[in-house]
Amino acid sequence: MASESRMPESNPFVEIATHLFLEDIATKVGIAGLNNYLVSLAKNLAGSMPKEEYTTWSEFLSALSTGQSILSTFEEVRPITDHCMSTFHSPFERGWREYAKRVGAFAPVPILRSSAVGGSTRSGSAPSLRSTARSRNTTITRSDRPL
């Protein structure tokens, strides 16, 4: 990746943990709920990125191909033409590879009906996790676990 020379590599453990975090959410809210979460996540993350401004298209292309633009921070972007960009590797590839290597096959995601998770999964809003988090309180709090 073009950005690797400027950004440190992430620890694979964090990527694996994040995948498991998403799996856990999927278990609670189903595929549609997870999709809504991911869309919401993309909006939040993109919204927190700094704005960029270029005077010319060629300046933007240059920034894109040298990893200076936010679009190429996480992945190598190669222009095919002035308006056609390509990425050679998925930015998630490393996480998937590490997961398969260290944990094994991806866990199946249960298909839940939207009514079962307490909210619409088509409206674009992520379903509530509060009730599910609370209901697990008895099984995962530290004090309940034997040493």
Next chain:
Amino acid sequence: MIDVALASLIEDMIEKAGADGVVEFWQRVGDNLASRMGKEAYLGWTSFNVAVREARTAFSIEGDVTPLTDMAITDVDGDVVGYLYAMRQCCYVPTIFRTRFAVGRMSPADKAVTDEYNENVHNIAVCNFCVFHERFREEIAKNISVSGNSLACFLLATRGWSGETKISSKNVAQVNINEDHMRALLRNYECVYALVMRGARIKGER
């Protein structure tokens, strides 16, 4: 990329489940990951420490772990029942740097989850990932046996990217290690923990 997205995801989840809900989620993820790692058995501490050094144990998933073989933990009979282990760099530090580089600042959600954990569970976290990491280590230790005894893990000390340090008085007393030793170790390491045989009667245990 997904590691940088994690902080945004947690920010979103705090709105839905609260910081306490996120702590519970993280702990559950720690349980899940540990349950999916295989069991391991070692003839003795020497073979286990060699396996740690060569990154062959389940603990190696977190990165480079150094067994501090000069810091043995002994029981009332003087037998070695455990050692200290340390990481020079916290697993989450690269992600913090990547986030600061890509986004500009860490999400306040990181601090919210950290504070929640420190106030209500164990005052040892220096980032939100500690919540998951501590539980993962505690669970994975149960799956590893040395000389036929399964292990218990005690997180002793942490140092965050900003230099903030945390020492667990409770766990330090449990394994009878002097807090000054912990402070000395934190100059070179960012995360120090002890692995001891479960049920061992540790010498000088307070």
